Amino acid sequence: MAQSKFRAIIIGGGPGEDTKSKIRTGAGIKDIEATKNGVRVHLTSGGFVDGSIVIGADGVHSRTRDIMQRLAEEAGEGFSGEEEPIVSNYQILYGRAKYVPKVEIGNFFEAHGTYRSSQISADKDRMHFGIYRKLTCPTTDLRKEYSKDEVAEFVEAFSDVMVMPNLSFPELYENCEWIRLVNQHEGLMKHWYYGRVVLAGDSCAQMTAAVGLGVNNGIQSAVLLVNKIQKVLSNDPKPDTETLERAFEEYQNTRREESRVICDIAAKAIRVNTWDSYMSWFLGDVIFPWMVSDEKLMAKAGYELVRGAHKFDFIEGDLKSGKIPWVTL
Numbered sequence: 001m002a003q004s005k006f007r008a009i010i011i012g013g014g015p016g017e018d019t020k021s022k023i024r025t026g027a028g029i030k031d032i033e034a035t036k037n038g039v040r041v042h043l044t045s046g047g048f049v050d051g052s053i054v055i056g057a058d059g060v061h062s063r064t065r066d067i068m069q070r071l072a073e074e075a076g077e078g079f080s081g082e083e084e085p086i087v088s089n090y091q092i093l094y095g096r097a098k099y100v101p102k103v104e105i106g107n108f109f110e111a112h113g114t115y116r117s118s119q120i121s122a123d124k125d126r127m128h129f130g131i132y133r134k135l136t137c138p139t140t141d142l143r144k145e146y147s148k149d150e151v152a153e154f155v156e157a158f159s160d161v162m163v164m165p166n167l168s169f170p171e172l173y174e175n176c177e178w179i180r181l182v183n184q185h186e187g188l189m190k191h192w193y194y195g196r197v198v199l200a201g202d203s204c205a206q207m208t209a210a211v212g213l214g215v216n217n218g219i220q221s222a223v224l225l226v227n228k229i230q231k232v233l234s235n236d237p238k239p240d241t242e243t244l245e246r247a248f249e250e251y252q253n254t255r256r257e258e259s260r261v262i263c264d265i266a267a268k269a270i271r272v273n274t275w276d277s278y279m280s281w282f283l284g285d286v287i288f289p290w291m292v293s294d295e296k297l298m299a300k301a302g303y304e305l306v307r308g309a310h311k312f313d314f315i316e317g318d319l320k321s322g323k324i325p326w327v328t329l
């Protein structure tokens, strides 16, 4: 789903005008200052906003994370030195193409090869795809921007690849409406909070898109964090920093271990898909398909990963259920 559409749902989905008036788009965080009983967020456009906490869901390049680490360092906590670096081992060329009439609608196709793989699906109007390639050298340069020549080289390197049984990559590329080549980041932060600042989403857990779980993982963090905050507020509408930190610590400890499992699955999946070693090829393309069908694998993932997901524990109501019922753990 395009971010613009998601934003429209979130902004439009609140209980009324009051919610809309509280959402400010296009407001960049410049700095965060701890005040006596709260936080002051300085904006890039000038001015500031006062609040009780900051939740940094500002992505892999998180400014909130940088500021949080700096605030901890200033207070004598050795945060950033304890963090493993975020590393890019893979590139992805992703984008959208016009529907090519001969291709199958509704199925998800994945092609594997040495140090490269592709994922693509089509609906009646469009095709969405991601083409992965292992970098010759891993990098910690998170903001790598690819030039036109580098994109052209990437496209050329896939000229012999079939992305669907009857669709070659060059044919897909001819029909593209837009494409983007970026590095994929892999990493898991040790520290998810400091004082009244707390992280969620890609700002604290990064993985490649190989298993498509980044958004889900981020949403899981958001749900658990909201549950913890709601519990604190139901006991004390104006909690002090220590009380909030205890809730954030519980959140961090639970979600970091859950995210570690998801990040590991994603890390293994991209290495299997791109035949990172003889063993990963053998496991991914010989043993797994022999042991279990794709349908059974997805059902197992649904059973083990999704159905036990965190839910808002303070909202009464019937959860919509599909073939796989929800469980409360």
Ligand SMILES: Cc1cc2nc3c(=O)[nH]c(=O)nc-3n(C[C@H](O)[C@H](O)[C@H](O)COP(=O)(O)OP(=O)(O)OC[C@H]3O[C@@H](n4cnc5c(N)ncnc54)[C@H](O)[C@@H]3O)c2cc1C
Residues within 6 Å of the ligand: 027, 028, 029, 030, 057, 058, 059, 060, 061, 062, 063, 064, 092, 094, 130, 200, 201, 202, 203, 209, 211, 212, 213, 214, 215, 216, 217, 218
């Ligand atoms: C090609 C590709 C395919 C993917 N496919 C899938 C998939 O199929 N399924 C899946 O679950 N995940 C997928 N992911 C991963 C998913 O996109 C991310 O995990 C998810 O978007 C992370 O959400 P987030 O809110 O943490 O960060 P983001 O989506 O990066 O959002 C961060 C927000 O913070 C804002 N921001 C940044 N800096 C500042 C600042 N200084 N001040 C204020 N605001 C700021 C940004 O503008 C942005 O709106 C994919 C990722 C890629 C790159």
